[in-house]
Amino acid sequence: MTINILGISAYYHDSAACLIQDGTITAAVQEERFTRKKGDNRFPKNSVKYCLNQGQISINNLDHIIFYDDADLKFDRLKNTYLAYTPNGFESYYRSMNAWARGKNNITQLLQNELISHCNVNREKIPQISSVQHHLSHAASAFFPSPYEKAAVLCLDGVGEWATTSVWTGEKNTLYPQWQIDFPHSIGLLYSAFTQYIGFKVNSGEYKLMGLAPYGEPKYADDIVSKLIDLKDDGTFRLNMDYFNYPVGFSMTNTKFHDLFGGSPRLPESELTQKDMDIARSIQDVTEEIVFRLARTIKKETRQDFLCIAGGVGLNCVINGKILREGIFKDIWIQPAAGDAGGSIGAALAFWHMALNKPRVIRKPDSMNGSFLGPAFSNQEIQTHLNTTGAKYFYFDDSDLIPKVAELLAQGYVVGWFQGRMEFGPRALGARSILGDPRNPKMQQLMNLKIKFRESFRPFAPSVTADSVSEYFNLDRASPYMMLVAPVKSQLCYPMTDAQNALFGIEKLNIPRSQIPAVTHIDYSARIQTVHMETNPRYYQLLSEFERITRCPVLINTSFNVRGEPIVCTPEDAYRCFMRTKIDYLVLENNFLAKKEQTIRDTDDSWKTEFELD
């Protein structure tokens, strides 16, 4: 008799659901992909329905439902926060308590009500609902699917209940908590404070800050270390809360913070200055130093060979790559959905292994199925949709389709690539991707401005066949989830002249810096995805075919969406995105569409405001 566990993360940001069947991850998906609202935090009703459908079960067949957060403990933190800051923070208190009074204080009942209203089920048929602490969910999402029998685990995020940083050791089917750092002292919130100060959105713009950092110099790092944070040798830290407003305010920082950095926060969408870039670089460097110290301490104390990482800060792939290159651990594994969405997997797995005491089966390369855990669509379903919309398409077998697409990419065309099960986590890994030729020096600008409609400073990531990764990058192992940044091989790089080095930040990006300029960031680094025949055979074949034509097994891989839009989920989403942008060709499984042959053109530009800018 199969034991079915549904994991849910919701009500903060990035709601998601996953289904674990006898300890195997059957399905996992973020709610934003269905609702088309980025970072959707509502109850993941569509995700739950998808997971049940994928597992071929109904809600009556579920044995447990596990929520990724301990509401009592979180309420304890809120209560204490408001007590600590009284009489300040009334407005925030009022809003927060309103949300809790509306149901968050009784998460079991809240989830039951949601399931009754969305899943057509009687209350008595709903299985036991339990909850797991936020950082245990993160730690479990990092350790249990990893390929290691035992490992140290580091969780770094904004905040869940009390913990903001936590250290664990994992062995067999158990996680042992070692120590933690509590709210309000949070590396994630520190990074988010700078994200907001530089004019990006909290909980979504952090990766932009990371991408902006290489354009700057760490001129403010000393100020950060001397005034904002007290960092101990072991990597533990406390923030000087005199500079922050987030515990009870609606902004992350206060006027004292603004005075320290010489002015008010940058207005969103206004021009980026060298100062913004210097600040981005400074906080990135400080964050790296904190994580390095933590990693060294963890190694010294736990004596583990391997490290697993989760929590939103785990998405900082620059830091991940540097930890790996420091050689502190033999290897590291990062949960591909390191943010709160991945908490749904962690909560369910923690319950399976630790509450039900089920043994752990270690799978190689890991238990995430390449992170391809979302919905897939058959050729027939796709054709039904295309016929309805009147789209012109051709059906090709893989043997014809893949060489054709590779040839078009080599000619400089941009291709929307939709195949197989959708990725779980923030990265497109070749199932819902926009692809281009990385050798083309104009491709980066073209894709940023005409296809993604996003800021021109943002770099693109390369996909490379796993066997060729070390020929192009200083990386000697797999990075299937685009979680590691590594330098491009020096023999492929072009040195900058003095005149080029003197250019203003973003202008530097237009200078080709390597043989694959479109995926080489200005510090000669790249966020690498290795593609493996075992987990993504069609994409692997496409890369191999592209290599046959061009001698280059690398493609630009960016998520199939426009700025502010969640990654496309269905063929409808993909077709809509294709028609609204300058993507030249679209591949929907084996169906091939050319933009020039489509007659239905969306001439109305108002859709550009459909998605709130991130």
Place this chain on the structure above:
Amino acid sequence: MKKIVAMIIYTCNIPVGFLSRLFRRNRFKRNINKNVKTYRCEPDTIRFASQDRISVTQKYDEDADCPDTLYPMW
């Protein structure tokens, strides 16, 4: 009306908050301390909270230097 009730409750918190600060039980105001070697805290007890309140496992690191183990006393 709701807002007025919330304001009354919040006002009641003010003396508690002040007292906690007075007796340094306010973890939020215990900021930077150059004299300690570490800021690590004891981990939360692992529990799988449910209708049945199952407490499954817990482990404390007894040796950890933990300046924040005194959770607010109020």
